[in-house]
Amino acid sequence: MADEAPPNFGAELKDAFKPVNNWVSNGIAWIADVEEFYRERSIIEKEYSSKLALLAKRFFEKKSKKTASLSVGDTPLMTPGSLESASMTTWNSLITTTEIVSQEHDKLATDMITKCADTLKVLNTRYEAFRIQHEKFEKRLLTDRDAQYSELRKTKAAYDATCKELEGKRVKVEKSFDHGRPKAQKSYDAQMAEMHNVKNTYLITLNVTNAIKEKYYHTDVPDVLSSLQDLNETRVQAMNTVWKLSCNMESTALIRCSDHMKKLHAEIERNLPHLDSLMFIAHNQPQDGWREPPDFYFEPSPIWHDTDEIVVDEAARVWLQNKIAKSQTNLISYRTEVEKRRKDVESMQAKREKNRGSSESQGGRTTAEEMETLRNVLNGQEELAAVNSKRVALETEVDTVRQACGDIDKNAHSHKxxxxxxxxxxxxxxxxxxxxxxxxxxxxxxxxxxxxxxxxxxxxxxxxxxxxxxxxxxxxxxxxxxxxSVSIDKLSELPASNGSSVGVNRSNTVTSVSTNSTAMVERSGTVKSMATTSTATTSTAATSAAPSASSSKPPARRVLAPPPAAYIAELPADEAVPDGPKAKMLYSYTAGGDGEISVGEGKEVIIVQPDDGGWTKVRNGTVTGLVPTTYIETLAPSPPARAVSSPTSTIDSRRESIIGGKKKGPAVAPKRGAKKLVHVHAIYDYKARTEDEFDMAEGDKFVLIAEDDGSGWAEVERNGVKKMVPANYVEKV
Structure with missing residues (x-):
């Protein structure tokens, strides 16, 4: 077994500090039992020595009274003087030997106290204090690891909270009107940037936590376990030393028991320090091997669908650039410190191996210098672990950012x-x-x-x-x-409207408001024009939100934003196209197919193409499309005028259209030609919250009845049943 490689707790047991610590603690506590054994053995030897001494004294007194009688008789003719008979001399030697044996046992009893029991007591205290230091070190490592885990949970909670707040601001943007929308949009954009930063922090913390976790299980804990193994093996070696000393004392004092002591000595010699370690490993190693805990992964917010990719838009890149600059500044000093402390630890470990070889060559004697070396190695590993954790965290931050953004800090000039x-x-x-x-x-x-x-x-x-x-x-x-200084500077960066027709689709979202409003600002050059346009836009939004008359009334649902058509601004009076025959909308109409447009009740439109099979082509502002002929009334020619609905009437009209107002348009003429069915499939799972919504599983297919009208919902059909689903949860096939 001497040719086998020595075992290593850190490499073979990994995350097993508690059982190893308990095992080492039991071994140290066992020293107290061995100490008690020698103290009780010393008492026995003392009693035996005392009895032998009393026995020798009593028989010396008897012998002195009978020496002459036994040597020369009771009535000798010549006094023998100091001479004794051979028998008495032998008897005297026997009693003297008994007295010497008594003294040997007394010396043995004293040595058992001073050299064995007291030594074991000191070792017990010393090893227990050293073991407690390991325990404190492990607790500190565990606390640091759990603190990083806690930081990850806090970062995740902050990310969820930021996503929730972002969703709230998005809802506010969709529900805001007129002058309140730019402010809500600005707040939403700011919150979006904040969410990106929080998300990046979460992802960086995620990688840092995984790195700290890996260091904890592969570096810190194995080092502590190896040190505990050294402590236990040192304890075994020290106990072997005490046992050898006891054996030698008994061999010297008790020649008659020398054969038994030699056998015991041989048994002690075979008690190699690492044999206990091998047995402990064999009984504590899992059958299927140790498995490292899984890494942490990005968990998307339950209210914000996102991926595990680092956000690299302009605002996020600025934040990441500053982040990596700070990390690199600190990383240089930490790398230098780690290398210095690593060399110190390696030097102390080499010294420990040298002292161990010297101790073995001296018969296994444990010296105070070796104990101090072990303590220095542990202290050095503790300091190295703390600095190395910071280095790992900073390197992970830098690597994470560079993998996502490349050399983002190449031409950076950070502010001081x-x-x-x-x-x-x-x-x-x-x-x-x-x-x-x-x-x-x-x-x-x-x-x-x-x-x-x-x-x-x-x-x-x-x-x-x-x-x-x-x-x-x-x-x-x-x-x-x-x-x-100018609050609308950012708006000027957006593309201006060119006056072309804009179709009604999901791309006409809140961004359309900023685009059209910006166009009005650029054309008029004043904030007043923008306000006028916003008022007109609100009117259009309100009147175009009514349900389609060509189909049954859609189920009631939450309205998150006015239809996109409401965001298409009219041209200013000085840029209006030539007028044609005018008509007035008798009822509100919502587009139900290609080529149709949504127009609110009471809205004046220009007839572009007369009635053709129950449909008339009209122009509403800059948008041209079909509406039912029965929904309009041709007006007598009148001077061109521009009417703007008041915010109050517009909001009331929108409210009536959303909740299903009392006025209803007549039946719509049949469509010209069959309409091709459009199919969609679900790209996310969705759980219905009302009876008017479908449950969806990823991959489910539906027939698209009505696309997103700006509210964020689409109407679909499955098995002859029509209900609503989130528009951004489905995709056309």
Whole structure:
């Protein structure tokens, strides 16, 4: 068995600190039993020695009285003096030997206390204290690991909360009207950027947690287990040393028991320190091997469908660029510190092996120097584990960002921010909001003077121009403030409407409002024109939300936003196309097929093409399409005028159309030609919340009856039953 490789707890038992610690603790506690054995054995030897001494004294006294009588008789003719008979001399030697044996047993009893029992007591205290240090170290490692797990759960909770808040802001955007929509949209965009940052934090924390977890199970815990193994084997070696000493004492004191002591000595020699370890491993190793706990994976929010990909839009890249810059700055120092501490640990381990070889060559004697070396190795491993955890976390952060964004920090020039307390009103150069508070609520770049909120620091692009003088800083400050002075600057970046016809489809969402409003601002050059357009847009939205008259009344459902057609702005009066015959809508009509348009009740339209089989082609604003002829009334020619519905009447009209107003249009003429069926299939699972909705499983197929009208819902048919499903949960086949 000497040729076999020695066992290693850290490599073979992995996550088994508790059973190993309990086993080592039991071995150390066992030292107390061995100590008790030698103390009781010492008492027995003391009693035996005392009895032998009394016995020798009593018979010395008897012998002195009978020496002459037994040597020369009671009445000798010549006094023998000091001479004794051969028998008495032998008897005297026997009693003297008994007295010497008594002294040997007394010395043996004393040695058992001082050299065995007291030594075991010291070893018990020393090893138990060292084991407790291992226990504290493991608890600290476990606490650090659990703290990272907790941080992951907090980050996940923050991500869910941010997603929930984002969903709320999205609903507000869809429910807002007129002047309130840009503000709601801005809040939604800001929340979207915040959600991306929180998500990125969650993903980074996820990878960091996995890295910390891997280090815990493959580096930290194995090191502690190996140290516990060294402690236990050192304990066994120390006990062997005490047993050998006891055996040698008894061999010297009790020659008659030398054969038995030699046999015991041989048995002790065969008790190699690692044999106990081999047996423990054999009885504690799982049959199917140890399995590492699975890695943590990205869990999408239950209210926000997302993937496990790092968000790399412009705002997120800025945040990631700042994140990786900070991580790399700290990573250099941590790598240097880790390498230094690793070399220290390796040096102490080499010294430990040298001391162990020296101890074995000296007959297994455990020295205080070896014990101190073991303690230093454990302390070094503890310090290395703490620094290495930070290094692993930073390297994981950098690798995660670079895998998603490449060399994002290649041409970055990060700002050198420092905490600042502003004594005068100051605006954030990023969000242009006031920085409130005096207790270091803001950040200022030491080079270029960029001011921002502490919360905005990570969202500032890494484009610092470098150190500037006061004049240059002031000029740059004016440019930044002027850039944010006009609240609609961002709208001008969106494409303007070119006046072409816009079809009604799901792409006409809230973005359409910003696009058309921006176009009006660019054409008119004033905020007043934008307000007028928004009012007209609201009117259109309200009147076009009524259910289709060509089909049965759709089931009641939540309305998340006006139909997209409501967001198509009319042309200003100075750009209106030439008028034709005008007509007035007697009833509200919602488009039910290709080529049709939705128009609200009372809306004036221009007839483009007269009646053709029960349908008339009309133009409503910039949109042209078919409406039922019975739904319109031709008007007498009148001067061109532009009417804008009041917000109140528009909202009331929309409310009536949504809830199924009292006015109903006449029957619609048959469609011209058969309509081709459009099929859709579910791309996500969905659980119906009302009786008017379908349950869906991924892959389920339906017939599309009506596409998303801007409310976020589509009407589908399955087995002759028509119900509603979320429009973004299905996809055309």
């Amino acid at each position: 921010f420092k905490s600042t307390s502003f004594k005068i009103p100051t605006s954030c150069d990023l969000c242009h909001e006031k920085i409130w508070g005096l207790s270091a609520k803001g950040m200022t770049c030491k080079d270029c003077g960029f001011n921002c909120h502490a919360k905005c620091e990570m969202r500032v692009a890494a484009n610092c121009p470098g150190p500037l003088d006061k004049t240059a800083k002031k000029a740059l400050k004016d440019v930044r403030q002027n850039r944010g």
